[in-house]
Amino acid sequence: MHTHGTETPVNAPSAEIPMTAHKTQAPTTDRSAELFEQAREVLAGGVSRNTLLRAPHPIYAERASGCRIVDVDGVERIDFANNMAALIHGHSHPAVTAAVTAQLEHGTAYTMATRAEIDYALQLRRRAPGFEKMRFMNSGTEAVMAAMKASRAYTGRHKIAKVEGTYHGGYDYAEVSQAPAPHNWGPAERPASVPLAKGTPESVLQEVVVLPYNDPEAAVAVLNEHRGEIACVVLDLMPHRLGLIPAKDAYVVALRDWTREDGALLVLDEVITFRTEVGGMQTRYGVSPDLTAMGKVIGGGLPVGALAGRAEVMEVFSAGAGGPRLPQSGTFSANPLTITAGAAAMKLYDAEAVARMNRLGTLARARIEEAIAVAGAPASVTGAGSMFRIHMKAEAPTDYRSSYPSAEEKALLSHFVDGLYDHGVMAIHTGAGALSTPMDEAVIDQLADAVLASLRKL
Ligand SMILES: Cc1ncc(COP(=O)(O)O)c(C=O)c1O
Structure with missing residues (x-):
């Protein structure tokens, strides 16, 4: 593969903890297998997050620093998973660690508000014009849930519209048609409302209107059947699972125009996409949503969610004469540890750092495409900003249905991701990856080498 010059990462940790020598050969122990045996005794399904499951067992982490992670068998890999795209500075960035350590000595959570949450809200508000007011919570799931409930409280309507095949967290209404399959997804232009979990009430399915992706006319035709009933349209500008x-x-313009005209709200889920621009992907599109749900990178590595939006809409949280229209709380919401970590991380993630990450993302996608061409593999790459996703499809997919893998493609993808692991690269199980600021061009070279080697082994 080509070698590229290395550039110095803007926000690279000044002193990385020394890691073990990079090992790509099979380890001599299988401590992860042993730990999974123990885990199965006590954790339902063996894990607390299904996304960590992989055959024959999840891999257990020992430690991580910068863009490198070491598992319990001593194998080091470059971490392109970054806790499902949540870590913009990789692991244990010195500035974030120092800020959190200082805060730890003053307590972790109080039944009192803090100055830190005001300062952090002010910092985030400067990043996007639509963030007039905000509230912090503990996860992206909560942020999307709060967005849907705020939309209902503001509009007095109860239906939610969302795009087929999108992941918006674990709220019942958000889960509808998260993972439909050919046997139940219905017509492409008018997708069915498909439950994810067994036991999902029929009433939930009836309240969720499912839209086809990137087809403005078809989406508007579906929405027109529910005029005056929809509280909000929830949109992710680059949905990972889709x-x-x-x-x-x-498409974005059509949904913005339709919601404005109908009196529904436009909610953007920027839980993943916020990393693509200083003010989130919405600033790239120049779209002004009514509400924005955030999470992941804004927590600086700790659990977080936030809802930001138009002051008039966010007023639903304020106590008026009869109390708030939407009473909302959370024991650990805006806890000072998360706020401290988030504020330190996002302060470092300035315009220069965002631009550098996006340049590295463009390079990564180009190098992956090059590797696919060299291997002559029926694969493609999608993504933007500092993210990529590799598909076992010769043609890059354009929506959920075209990205839906056949059984054979699914097996190939799983072998491919295993191959990346064997070549020192950890990716998300979907074939996706998210960059972090400690990465540089040399790391992207290693990614491209691993992609080529893994494709050749398929
Ligand atoms: C687009 C999107 N929305 C919401 C969520 C839910 O966030 P959390 O896992 O913090 O609850 C995720 C998580 O992956 C996500 O990717």
Whole structure:
């Protein structure tokens, strides 16, 4: 593969903890297997997050620093998973660690508000014009849930519209049609409302209107059947589970126009996409949502969620004469540890750092494409900003249905991701990856080498 010059990462940790020598050969122990045996005794399904499951067992982490992670068998890999795209500075960035350590000595959570949450809200508000007011919570799931409930409280309507195949966290209404399959997804232009979990009430399915992706006319035709009933349209501008495919401008404009005209709200889920621009992907599109749900990178490595939006809409949380229209609380919401970590991390993630990450993302996608061409593999890559997703499909998919893998493609992808692991690269199980600021061009070279080697082994 080509060698590229290395550039100095803007926010690279000044002193990385020395890691073990990079090992790509099979380890001599299998401590992860042993730990999973123990875990199965006590954790339902063996894990607390299903996304960590992989055959024959999850891999257990020992420690991590910068963009490198070492498992319990001593194998070191470059971490392109970054806790499902949540870590923009990789692991244990010195500035974040120092800020959190200082805060730890003053307590971790109080039944009192803090100055830190005001300062952090002010910092985030400067990043996007639509963030007039905000509230912090503990996860992206909570942020999306709060967005949906705030929309209902503001509009007095109860239906939610969302795009087929998108992941918006674990709220019942958000889960509808998260993972439909060919046997139940219905017509492409008018997708069915498909439950994810067994036991999902029929009433939930009836309240969720499912839209086709990137087809403005078809989406508007579906929405028109529910005029005056929809509280909000929830949109992710580059939905990861759908295929990490950026939304078309015309699609975003159509949904913005329709919601404005109908009196529904437009909610953007920027839990993943916030990392793509200083003010989130919405600033790239120039779209003004009514509400924005955030999470992941804004927590600086700790659990977080936040809802930001128009002051008038966010007023639903304020206590008026009869109390708030939407009473909302959370024991650990805006806890000072998360706020401290988030504020330190996002302060470092300035315009220069965002631009550098995006340049590295463009390079990564180009190098992956090059590797696919060299291997002559039926694969493609999607993504934007500092993210990529590799599909076992010769043609890059354009929506959920075209990204839906056949049984054979699914097996190939799983072998491919295993191959990356064997070549020192950890990716998300979907074939996706998210960059972090400690990465540089040399790391992207290693990624490209691992992609080529893994494709050749398929
Ligand atoms: C787009 C999107 N929305 C919401 C969520 C839920 O966030 P959390 O896992 O913090 O609850 C995720 C998590 O992956 C996500 O990717």
